[in-house]
Amino acid sequence: MKFTTTATLASLAALASAKDSRTFAVLRFNGDGFLxxxxxxxxxxxxxxxxxxxxxxxGNKFGTLVEGDQLGSSTCTTAKLNNDNSNYWVPALFFQDPKNGTFQKVPLFYMNVYYFFEATDDTIKPFPMGLKMLSGDATTRSPPKSGGALNLDPDNGIPINSVQWTCPRSSYDPPSYPVGSDGSTAGIVDPNNKGSGSGFPLYPCDGYASPLRQDIHFPSCYNPNAGLDDHANNMKFPSNVGSKQNCPAGWIHTPHIFFEVYWNTPLFNNYWTPDGKNQPFVLSSGDATGYSSHADFISGWDQNTLQTIINTCDAGDLDRPHLWHSSKEW
Structure with missing residues (x-):
């Protein structure tokens, strides 16, 4: 999608943005690595x-301290859409050599961020400039209560599980996760997808253009009473109301963002021998289980641009929305 004038953006942004069905758009990043x-x-x-x-x-105004509308003054961004100066980040991934215990940083293969606009009775609005969000728990080494499956429903009595790992393979024999795993010694498979689960898989990924992928979903209901900086309390996942997802009264319904981080793990295939018991990848948090996968986001969006995307962009509603080759991308 190309944008022309500020007047055009403002006109499009005035359109209603409640949704009867889910739409989405895909944000890609420039270059061969991170900012x-x-x-x-x-x-x-x-x-x-x-x-x-x-x-x-x-956006290049990222630093150890980011306050207010600081990101809005970025002079460049790795996002392919220049009006997005937001920052997106994840813990780095390392390969630990099984022979000598040394660590080597795993390069990025590529990264996408999906912007989902769910069916809702609410009006979906842009993230406020400077909104800070975190999804996942950097301190945990325990499997989620939901097992290997995602759980984004705050009302079903099961704790939220917003993170997974995905590892496409040409064959799942032997399986990526041990049959019957309870998560104590290895990850747990998603019952709906042999290639996904909680925690690191035990075998290399060999799907086409799909090495080990880190998946993180973010909540989409913002509580303005908590404020932009209170990342522990300012966001929650929407409730299911029939076929729609709605936020509590007084909260602001924002886009649901989903990180896909593809790590170039095939570079290390010749340096370890899968045994169905151990795997060599470690998050920078010191976690070899993969349960502490997490991600952070600070909004640096131009408000009119994001509202126009919410109202008008639709890459379709694919059965497998992580597929990156959608027909309409930014």
């Missing part, structure tokens, strides 16, 4: 050194 990397996390550790190393995409 920057290092022990930085302006959400959890503002102005200080982070407890672990992160890999960051987006």
């Amino acid at each position: 920057t990397e290092g022990p930085m996390d302006p959400i959890v550790s503002p102005g200080a050194v982070s407890s672990h190393y992160h890999s960051i995409m987006g």
Whole structure:
């Protein structure tokens, strides 16, 4: 989609944005790597050194401290859409050599962020400039209560599980996750997808253009009473109301963003021998289970641009929405 004038954007943004069915758009990033990397996390550790190393995409006003509309003054962004100066980041991934225990950083293969606009009675609005969000738990080493399946429903009595790992393989014999795993010694397979689950899989991924993928969903209901900086309390997932997803009264319904981070793990295939018991990848948080997968986001969007995308962009409603070759992309 191409944008021309501010007047055109403002006109399109005035359209209603409640949805009778889900639509989505796909944000890609330029270049062969991240904007920057290092022990930085302006959400959890503002102005200080982070407890672990992160890999960051987006606007170049990122730093250890990000406040207010700071990202709006970015002079460039790795996002392919210039009006998105937001920052998106995840913990870095490392390969630990089984022979000598040394670590090597795994390069990025590529990264997408899906912007889902769910069916809702609410009016979907842009993220406020400077909104800070975190999804996942960097401190956990325990499997989620939902097992290997995602759970984004806050009302079904099961704790939210917003993260998974996906590892397409030409054959799942032997399986990527042990049959009957309870998560204590290895990850747990998603009952609906042999190639996905909670925690790291135990065998290399060999799907076409699909190495090991880190999947993170973010909540889409913003509580303005909590404020932009209170990442622990300012967001929640919407409730299911019939066929629609609605936010609590007084909350703002924002886009549902979904990170796909493809790590170039095939580069290391010749350096380890799968045995169905151990795998060699470790998150920078020191986690070899993969359960602590998480991601962060600070909005730096031009408001009119994002509202226009919410109202008018539709890449279709694919059965497998992570497929990156949709017919309409930004």
